[in-house]
Amino acid sequence: MGTGSLAPSSSKVEFRKTIFGYTPKETPFSVLHPLARIMIVIIFNIPFFIINPFLNACFLLTVLIFYKIAGIPKAYLLKFTPFLFILTFFLFLSFAFFPSVWIQPPYKHVIFQFGFTYHYENFIASATMWVRWMSAIFGILFVLSIIDERDINIALKTLRFPYFFRFIVATALRCFFTFYYDAMQIIEAQKARGLDLDSMGMFRKAKYYAAVMVPLIMIELKKADEMADAADSRGYVTTFKSEEYKRTEYVGHDVVMKLHDKLFIVFAVTSLIAVIIARYLPGIGPIIKWIPDDPAFWTSLIQRVF
Amino acid sequence: MSQPFISAKDVHFKYPDGTKALYGVDLDIYEGEIVSIVGQNGSGKTTLVKHFNGLLKPTEGDVLVGGTSVKKQPLGQLARTVGYVYQNPSLQLFCRSVRDEVSFGLKLLKVPGNEIKSTVEESLKTVGLLDKIDEYPFFLTMGEKQRVAIAAILALKPKVLIVDEPTTGQDYKMAYQFMKLFEKLNKEEGKTVIFITHEMRFSTEFAKRTVVMSNGKILLDGPSGKVFTQVDKLKEAFVAPPQISELAMKLNECGIRPDILTVDEMYQEIKQALLKKRGAINGTCN
Amino acid sequence: MEHVIEIQNLSWKYKGSEDWVLKDISLQVKKGEFIGIMGQNGSGKSTLCRSLNGLIPHRFNGSMKGKVLIGGKLDTFEMSIADCARKVGMVFQDPDAQFIRGTVEEEIVFGAENVGLPIKEIKERLEWTLNEVNLNRDFLNKPPSDLSGGQKQRVAIAASLILKPDIMVLDEPTAQVDPMGKLEVFKVIERLRKEHDMTVILVEHRADEILKFADKVVLLDQGSIVLSEPPCQFFKKVDVLLDKCVYPPQVAQLGYLLAQDPEIKLPAHEIPVTVEDGIQCLTKLLCT
Numbered sequence: 088m089g090t091g092s093l094a095p096s097s098s099k100v101e102f103r104k105t106i107f108g109y110t111p112k113e114t115p116f117s118v119l120h121p122l123a124r125i126m127i128v129i130i131f132n133i134p135f136f137i138i139n140p141f142l143n144a145c146f147l148l149t150v151l152i153f154y155k156i157a158g159i160p161k162a163y164l165l166k167f168t169p170f171l172f173i174l175t176f177f178l179f180l181s182f183a184f185f186p187s188v189w190i191q192p193p194y195k196h197v198i199f200q201f202g203f204t205y206h207y208e209n210f211i212a213s214a215t216m217w218v219r220w221m222s223a224i225f226g227i228l229f230v231l232s233i234i235d236e237r238d239i240n241i242a243l244k245t246l247r248f249p250y251f252f253r254f255i256v257a258t259a260l261r262c263f264f265t266f267y268y269d270a271m272q273i274i275e276a277q278k279a280r281g282l283d284l285d286s287m288g289m290f291r292k293a294k295y296y297a298a299v300m301v302p303l304i305m306i307e308l309k310k311a312d313e314m315a316d317a318a319d320s321r322g323y324v325t326t327f328k329s330e331e332y333k334r335t336e337y338v339g340h341d342v343v344m345k346l347h348d349k350l351f352i353v354f355a356v357t358s359l360i361a362v363i364i365a366r367y368l369p370g371i372g373p374i375i376k377w378i379p380d381d382p383a384f385w386t387s388l389i390q391r392v393f
Numbered sequence: 394m395s396q397p398f399i400s401a402k403d404v405h406f407k408y409p410d411g412t413k414a415l416y417g418v419d420l421d422i423y424e425g426e427i428v429s430i431v432g433q434n435g436s437g438k439t440t441l442v443k444h445f446n447g448l449l450k451p452t453e454g455d456v457l458v459g460g461t462s463v464k465k466q467p468l469g470q471l472a473r474t475v476g477y478v479y480q481n482p483s484l485q486l487f488c489r490s491v492r493d494e495v496s497f498g499l500k501l502l503k504v505p506g507n508e509i510k511s512t513v514e515e516s517l518k519t520v521g522l523l524d525k526i527d528e529y530p531f532f533l534t535m536g537e538k539q540r541v542a543i544a545a546i547l548a549l550k551p552k553v554l555i556v557d558e559p560t561t562g563q564d565y566k567m568a569y570q571f572m573k574l575f576e577k578l579n580k581e582e583g584k585t586v587i588f589i590t591h592e593m594r595f596s597t598e599f600a601k602r603t604v605v606m607s608n609g610k611i612l613l614d615g616p617s618g619k620v621f622t623q624v625d626k627l628k629e630a631f632v633a634p635p636q637i638s639e640l641a642m643k644l645n646e647c648g649i650r651p652d653i654l655t656v657d658e659m660y661q662e663i664k665q666a667l668l669k670k671r672g673a674i675n676g677t678c679n
Numbered sequence: 680m681e682h683v684i685e686i687q688n689l690s691w692k693y694k695g696s697e698d699w700v701l702k703d704i705s706l707q708v709k710k711g712e713f714i715g716i717m718g719q720n721g722s723g724k725s726t727l728c729r730s731l732n733g734l735i736p737h738r739f740n741g742s743m744k745g746k747v748l749i750g751g752k753l754d755t756f757e758m759s760i761a762d763c764a765r766k767v768g769m770v771f772q773d774p775d776a777q778f779i780r781g782t783v784e785e786e787i788v789f790g791a792e793n794v795g796l797p798i799k800e801i802k803e804r805l806e807w808t809l810n811e812v813n814l815n816r817d818f819l820n821k822p823p824s825d826l827s828g829g830q831k832q833r834v835a836i837a838a839s840l841i842l843k844p845d846i847m848v849l850d851e852p853t854a855q856v857d858p859m860g861k862l863e864v865f866k867v868i869e870r871l872r873k874e875h876d877m878t879v880i881l882v883e884h885r886a887d888e889i890l891k892f893a894d895k896v897v898l899l900d901q902g903s904i905v906l907s908e909p910p911c912q913f914f915k916k917v918d919v920l921l922d923k924c925v926y927p928p929q930v931a932q933l934g935y936l937l938a939q940d941p942e943i944k945l946p947a948h949e950i951p952v953t954v955e956d957g958i959q960c961l962t963k964l965l966c967t
Contacts, residue, residue, distance in 0.1 A: 104822050236781040261781045264824060276484035278448060279477035280545055281498040283468040301487035305531065309483075313776035316729075319738055321790035321838060322764035333795040337788045340798050434827075434857035535720070562772075562854040564719045564884055565926035591858055594929065631859065636929040636954055643958050647965035656929050660936040666965055667943060 100158065106239075106260070107163060107232040114157040114233060120348035121238035122245045124230060126355040127153075131226025134219040136362050138189055138376045140211075143218040150225045159232050167228070174220065179213040187212030190380045207382050215378055236260045241339040250334060251325065258314070266307065273302045397421035398459060398585060399445050399475075399553065405453035406440055414440040416609040417454070424552065427579050427586045429600035429617070431593065433631040436606040438589050442555050445587070446475040459552075469502065476551035480558050482542035486530045491522065494530055495545045502549075516544040520574065536567045543574070554578065556588040560595055568592075572599050593635040597621065597654040605630050618652030681751040683845055683878050684708040684731065689747060690902075691726055694740035700726045702902040703745070710845070711876040715889035715910065718899035719924035724882045727899065728850045730755065731880065733763035750845065765794060768839030770849045774831035774856065775823065783826070784819040787837045794842065801841075808837040812867050829853075829860020836867055846878045847871065854884070861888075868892065886914060886928045890953060898923060914952040930957035937964075 103112040116124060131150055134143040154164070183205055186192045189212055196207035234242075236257055243253045274284050277298050284292055284299070326332050365371045379385065399422040406415040414437050422428055430438045443449040444456045447463045456463045459474055479485065488494040495513045504512070517523045520540040525533065530541055546554070556575060560568035576599055578584045590596060596603045596617055603620040605613035607630035613620045621627070621634040622642055634642075641653040641662075648666050653659050684706070691701040700723050708714055718724050729735040733755045736743045747755040749766050771777045780786040787808060791801045809816065812833040823831060832852050839847065849868070853861040865888050871877040872892065883889055889896055889910055896913040898906035900923045906913060914920070917935035920927045927935075934950030934957070937943045945964075951957040 103820060104825075237785065257781060258779060261779070261823075264822075265775065268824070273484050275448060276479050276481075278468055279446060279472060279479065280485060281469045281472035281501050281549060286468070298487050302484055305486075306483055310773070310776040313771060313773055314779050316734060316738065317769075317771060317777035317835075318779055318789075319734060319760045320732055320764055320769040322761040322793035322842065323789070324759075324761050324793070335792045335795050335798060335801065337792050337798055337801045338785050433859055562851075564924055566719055566924035636957070637933070639954050640930060640933075640957050640961070643954075644961055644965065647962060649965070656932045656936065659933055660940075663933075663937065663961065663965065664940065664943065670965070 103235065105232050105235045107228060108160075110160070110163075110232045111158040116153075116157055116233050118347070119351060120241075120245070120342065120344050121234055122242040122344070123348040123351045124234055124238065125242050126352050128227055128230050129355045129359055131229075132223050133359055133362050134222045136359075136366065136375075137219075138215060138378050139374060140215040140218050140378065142375070143215070143222060146222040147218055147225065150222060150229055153229055154225075154232075157229070157233060159229075163232070164228075171221075171224075174224075175217060178217050178220065179210075182209045182213040182216065187216075189215070189376075189378050196382050208380055211379060237339060241342050244336065244339065245344060250336075262307070262310075265310070266303065269306055270299060270303055273299050273306075276302075395423065396460070398424040400457040401441070401444065401451075401454070402457070403454035404441070404444060404451045404456060406437075406444070406449060407452045414609055415451075418609070418611055420604065420611060420614070422553075422585060422587060424585050425579070425583050426602060427576070427588075427600045428602045428604060429596035430587065430589050430604045430606060431591070431596055431630075431632055432606035432612075435608075436630065437609040438606050439557060440609075441606070442477075442557070442587060442589065445553070445555060446477050447471040448477070472498065472551070473502070473549050474551055475553045475555060476546035476549060478543055478546055478554060478556045478559065480561060482535075482538040485542050485545065486538060489529065490527050491517070491530055491533075491541050491544075492526050494541055495548050498545060498549050512548050512550070513544075516547040519547060519578070520544045536570070539567075539571070540574075543571075547578075551584070553585040553587065556586065558589055558591065560590060560592055568595070575599070593621070593633065593638075597635050597638065605632055607631070616652075618654050621654075622651045682707040682748075683710045683712075683750060684880075685748040685751070686730070686745070687748070688745035689730060690742075690744040691730065691735055692742045694742075696741075700902050701730070704902070704904055705745075706897065706904065706907075708846075708878060708880070710878055711872075712894045713872060713879045713881070713892045715893035715896040716880065716882045716899060717884070717886075717889065717896060717925045721901075722899040722923075723902040724899055725850055726902075728769070728848050728880070728882060731846070731848050732767040732769045733758060733760040734769075761793065764790065764839075764844070765842050766844050767846045767848060768836075768842065768844040770832065770835045770839060770847070770852045772851045772854050774828045774835065777835050778823040778831055781822055782819065783814070783821050783834050786823075786834055787841055790838055791841045804841050804843070808840045811840060811870065812837045813863070827860055828856035829863040832856055832860065832864050833867055836864070836871075840871075846880065848880045850882045851884065852881075865892075884926070886910075886926070890914065890928070898925060911952050915947065915950040917950070928952055930954055933957070934960070 101112045102109040131146055134146050137143055184203065186194070187208070190208045194206035194208040198205050198207050198210060239260065240253050240257050243256065277284065282295060282298055284295065324332050362375070366375050401418050401420040404415050404418045405413070407413045418437070418441055420441070430442065432438050440449065444451060444463065445458060447466060447468050450464055458466065458471065463471065486494055488497060492513055495516055496509045499509045499512060514523060517526055520543055522537060522540050522544060525537065530538060533541065554575065559571045572595055575586045575588065579586050588595070588600070600617050602615065603613070603617040604611055605620060605627065612630050613623055613626050621638040624634070624642070627634060637653060637656055637659050641649050641659060642651045645651050649662055653662060686704055686706040689701055689704045690699050692699045704727065716724050716727065726735065729739065730747050735741070736756060737760050743756065749755065749763065753762070753766065755763060778786055780789055784805070788801055788805055791804055796804070814830070814833055814837065818830070826834070853864050856864065868879060868881070869892065872879060881889065881893070893910050896908060896910050897904055898913070898920070905923060906916060906919060914927050914931045915934070917927045917931050931950055931952045934945060937945040938947050938950055949960060951960045
């Protein structure tokens with residue numbers, strides 16, 4: 088006893104496959120019922136009803152903290168960087184030419200002039216919009232990292248969706264990844280006859296889309312047929328008459344909605360409603376709708392801090 | 394001996410997720426050979442052959458095709474030298490007619506129209522599908538689809554054909570038809586054929602040379618007859634020799650040579666041995 | 680004794696096709712028997728399998744003549760596929776296409792859920808099937824992309840087994856599986872045979888497993904049964920097999936050539952079918 092070990096400490100974290108990828112199985116969010124976890128999406132979409140960039144930044148910061156708490160590998164987020172860059176570019180571009188409804192023109196503070204005039208007002212409007220979108224996107228991606236297909240099934244069951252509908256959703260999710268792998272295989276197979284899609288530009292690639300879509304559709308249609316055979320062979324009956332046909336729900340039978348789950352869901356929904364109502368209330372309303380439309384705000388803030 | 398057409402020199406390969414598939418493979422394949430590569434799943438066979446047509450690039454070491462490194466040749470060009478025939482033709486077929494399918498690769502390479510026409514007809518004649526040239530590929534049988542895929546590869550006039558498990562899931566008749574086609578392409582057109590198989594009887598019947606792989610390394614490499622006598626090494630690679638080879642080895646003490654490959658060879662060998670021993674007397678097992 | 684499967688003059692034609700895929704097939708299978716079915720592609724093997732669990736005639740459109748009786752009294756024409764599923768388990772060729780759910784656990788219990796078994800029973804049966812197919816509890820949460828071909832097919836067997844059928848039909852279960860996976864799957868089939876006296880119908884191209892397990896082998900050609908014999912007799916008929924595009928064991932092919940040779944004239948009944956038989960026969964022949 089007592090000999091030090093060079094091996095890392097006992098934290099052998101168990102991973103599981105979620106919609107997003109492999110993330111740790113046991114997180115502080117695991118205590119929540121799947122439906123409650125999905126409600127987290129609502130919380131991070133509240134910024135769409137708030138204009139104040141500082142308030143929205145708090146939401147963004149919170150979701151990033153959630154990622155840290157849940158131990159989600161950074162590598163997954165990095166995969167999304169190209170998409171986020173494109174989104175950021177379009178957000179800033181959209182407000183570059185058109186005025187924002189939040190700040191009435193004429194705009195006074197010019198940042199630069201290059202054929203067209205780019206004002207500070209355009210910039211701050213874009214930045215404010217950006218924080219909202221980032222909060223929402225990261226929120227959705229976060230929820231996708233802590234739920235898997237079973238959780239979706241359980242959440243839909245709690246909302247009383249019929250099995251027939253849930254079966255379709257579950258099968259679609261299961262097949263989604265197969266589509267991706269099969270598409271990769273097809274792309275490789277087409278390389279073997281000289282069609283190197285990976286090294287082509289976007290427009291050239293689009294020209295040959297049939298070379299991937301046609302084999303993919305043919306293969307997946309065949310698979311769908313075979314899957315239906317298999318489902319039938321295991322006694323599955325497609326029917327709307329659920330009274331005639333009693334089905335046991337073994338999967339997720341041990342997941343029960345507890346008090347804290349109900350409270351969380353109520354909290355999420357009421358927060359959203361509260362913010363919507365608060366926009367029209369005196370006192371709070373202006374704070375929610377406030378935007379720093381004068382660069383002097385920043386200079387005075389920096390002066391006060393330093 | 395002339396220079397090898399394909400040369401793998403100390404090839405190591407690691408997948409992006411970290412798994413290492415090849416640990417220093419050296420392999421030389423000469424023009425005009427038929428080579429079979431065997432080994433259990435995970436031994437690295439498919440990973441290795443995918444280096445020959447540039448689908449994969451070695452993480453260490455190099456692969457030379459026609460004297461030039463694969464790292465320096467674009468995939469489009471390599472497809473003209475090394476053709477890769479996939480197990481499942483449905484992965485590649487997408488055109489409205491067999492003619493379009495077979496000419497697709499040529500159109501990509503901007504080959505002139507009249508040359509395309511003659512090449513397409515030639516390829517389809519080789520696989521025996523000239524009469525189906527205007528058919529819709531999806532209405533063909535599985536065997537015909539496979540032949541269309543092969544014709545599409547042949548149209549690019551590759552010097553080497555890599556065939557990945559041509560016989561898995563096929564019945565005996567179709568499997569032999571395909572192997573006979575590759576044999577014909579080798580004998581009549583001098584194409585080098587490299588095939589991967591799990592059924593050893595195809596190695597013994599069609600390949601003069603067999604390479605046995607295990608755990609990312611080459612365990613055995615030599616004439617098929619000799620390779621299948623190395624029982625211990627084969628066991629290591631989880632490869633079982635075909636029945637005839639097993640039989641030949643066990644009958645060695647009765648004067649049968651152990652490196653027999655086919656049923657016909659064995660039959661001839663036994664006949665010789667019997668006639669030597671007994672002259673013209675009928676023999677029975679009692 | 681009552682036959683567990685009785686096929687009486689079965690003929691089937693798919694809708695839109697002119698040809699009868701199955702022509703007047705009659706076959707009786709006793710409980711615990713292992714029947715191998717061989718034949719070239721297009722001879723009707725898959726169609727015959729589908730007729731055994733009700734997929735034909737309920738899921739496929741066409742014309743049917745004759746009957747298929749399960750357990751002596753249940754007519755597949757009258758029963759629904761769901762009812763047949765409790766008696767006849769079915770494993771298909773493509774490991775990926777028959778894996779319909781997202782994880783192994785969901786896949787295996789799917790059948791049990793469909794028939795409305797109570798939760799406690801489903802739990803017990805799940806443990807039992809995992810044990811039967813040699814899969815560890817760790818596999819329960821794995822998605823199909825994490826499994827090898829052999830593992831997927833074992834899950835497919837478990838998914839049918841959970842309904843405790845009397846009959847297992849396997850349509851080329853290892854055609855798309857590597858040799859290691861083939862071994863795993865056949866180990867499970869052997870166990871089912873030995874420990875549960877399960878009636879098994881196996882469609883295969885390879886003779887090895889059929890020789891090992893089958894009580895009787897049936898050769899299908901263009902929808903008719905051309906040959907129906909115990910394996911040691913079946914594989915001796917090399918000329919018939921080659922003609923109908925079935926590959927007999929190399930040892931049998933050799934024996935056939937020796938039997939046909941006018942100077943050697945090996946008696947037909949002595950044609951060896953396994954390597955051991957071959958060694959015995961040829962040693963006697965050569966070393967006497």
